[in-house]
Amino acid sequence: MMDKLLDIIFPPKCPFCKRILETSVPICRDCFSSLPFTDENTCSICGRPIGEFSHSVCALCRSNKINFKHSFVPLIYKENARDTLLALKSGNHPYYAKAFAYLIADKILSSEEFVPFDYITYVPQSRKSRFNRGYNQSELIAKELSRILNVECIETLYRTNDGKKQATLNAAQRRENVKKCYFPLDKKFSGTVLLTDDVYTTGSTANHCSMLLKGMGFDRVYLAIAEITDD
Ligand SMILES: [Zn+2]
Ligand SMILES: [Zn+2]
Known part of the structure; x- marks a missing residue:
């Protein structure tokens, strides 16, 4: 009403x-x-656009141990897609999460990689960031996805206030930094989980969180990410 x-x-x-x-x-x-969608010629693991004549797996996925099976990512982080994601992250537009969840669900349901998921979870935020922003945009997207796909959304990981902001660091520093930020809750699971996040840059956060989820017992981790950088 x-x-x-x-x-x-x-x-x-x-x-x-x-x-x-x-x-x-x-x-x-x-x-x-x-919108700037990720369509053809994307990395078969992380979903990043790659050149027509490149390998089917991007350089970053080839040079790192990847802990997730596949990433469903509908949009490239640019133009109005980027502006809208930044508006969601600003803390003033929680309702924008609906549109991103809708686009991710569309990507998942039209993908050959689609499998039934047992659970949906999300990259956590620190208490400080929660206090400043009032919500976790990845959690909002996960909850909308949970409603659309009819899969239970659960809390699995937490983030401390330690470590630095990922955006200020290079790729090697990001891989080290995430180890200080993200930890698993004391829970055990099995089956397949879909991990939600807003943007995929080097993938350090999503890949590290995927490793933690496997440590909690999940057999397979898939990613649901709103946007990915294309360079
Ligand atoms: Zn429009
Ligand atoms: Zn890749």
Whole structure:
């Protein structure tokens, strides 16, 4: 009831172009056909766009031990896709998570790599960041995905306030830094889990968290990421 009332007072808008949405789909038709999608010629592991004549696996995935099976990532981190993701991360637009979850679910359901997942989880944030932002955007995306795919969303990992902000570090420093930030909760699982995050740059965070999830007993980890950098 409250939701319906709010929809009349503040009609939902497409987060990418800000036009009022005419259906319950959280993104408009124009943006759905014009956003910078990761389509063909992508790395078969992380989903990053690679050149037409390159290997099927990108240089980063070839040179590192990868702990996840496959990453479902619909968008390239650029143009209005990047601006909208940054707006979600700013702490003022939690509802934008719906559109990203919708695009990830579309990617998953149309992929040959799709398998039934037993659980969905998310990259955690520190208490400090939670306090500043008011929400964890990866958790919001995971909860929307959980609703769309009808798979239970669970808490598996936590993040301490130690370590530095990943964005300030190079690839080697990021790999070291994540070891100081992310830890598993004292729980045991099995089966297949889908790990959600907002953006994949070098992949250090998602890859380290995948390793921790395997340590908790999961047999296979898949990634659901809103956007990936293309350089
Ligand atoms: Zn739009
Ligand atoms: Zn790759």
